[in-house]
Amino acid sequence: MRRTFFMAKNRMKNKKIDSFFDHFPPKVAEYCFQLWHDYSFDFIVSKSRDSKLGDYRFSPAKGHQVTVNHNLNPYAFLVTYIHEVAHLTTYLAHKNKVLPHGQEWKTEFYQLFEPILDEDLLPAELVKVLRAYLQNPAASSNGYQPLVDILKSFDAEPPAGTPLIELEEGAAFALKNLRFIKGKLRRTRYICKEINSGRNYLVAKHAYVLPFENS
Structure with missing residues (x-):
């Protein structure tokens, strides 16, 4: 009531x-x-x-x-x-x-x-x-x-991809239709460069991303 x-x-x-x-x-x-x-x-x-x-x-x-x-x-x-x-x-x-x-x-x-x-x-x-x-x-x-x-452990289904923290510095990955290069850690986020624009973004270290080979 x-x-x-x-x-x-x-x-x-x-x-x-x-x-x-x-x-x-x-x-x-x-x-x-x-x-x-x-x-x-x-x-x-x-x-x-x-x-x-x-x-x-x-x-x-x-x-x-x-x-x-x-x-x-x-x-x-x-x-x-x-x-x-x-x-x-x-x-x-x-x-x-x-x-x-x-x-x-x-x-x-x-x-x-x-x-x-x-x-x-x-x-x-x-x-x-x-x-x-x-x-x-x-x-x-x-x-x-x-x-x-x-x-x-309480997630209903594991997210697709790999936690960003598990990738090597310099690795390429996709997130939300954008492609990035992993940079250095700043507290709880990595500085990552978006490949097409060259802009830097902060991405949470435990964000699930899709790695790919950057030719």
Whole structure:
């Protein structure tokens, strides 16, 4: 009944909320929905983006906005969602006076996750990895390999192609109808040169790409 009430009350504010419960692990969906209700942000299930899994934005005109890529499995969706909500709660507490992924954000991230770090709610192995990760979370979940591996294990089907991180520097690959040469790593993304235009792009190190022989 509470879910129906909240959804009816806020339907005009955010029409996309009808599909909210389709994206989270079922035992924690109500908690995630409650965060949306309590902090009153625009929640957008976004198209797939190679550059990021989700983001948080604030503007005086539009308020708070959280987006998460639609193609993530429920557990990866959950981690990304709470990561971004932690940016929101950090902003509410400190505005722009702290680093985006500084200690204040790390504390918020842990505190938001802590109520559902329970083996009755989430798979035991995931809870174990999350507890270790949340002691000092990276700016991206892709920056902690045990978390990358456990989240990938919940994918319904393995993506086509090869993770970019497994290719040698200088290897050629295709991504989204563009062809690239792999360059050097910058934090969690590789600088890759698009072959036709010569422009450089940042590509996530765990993005699945299609290697090919560059003649």
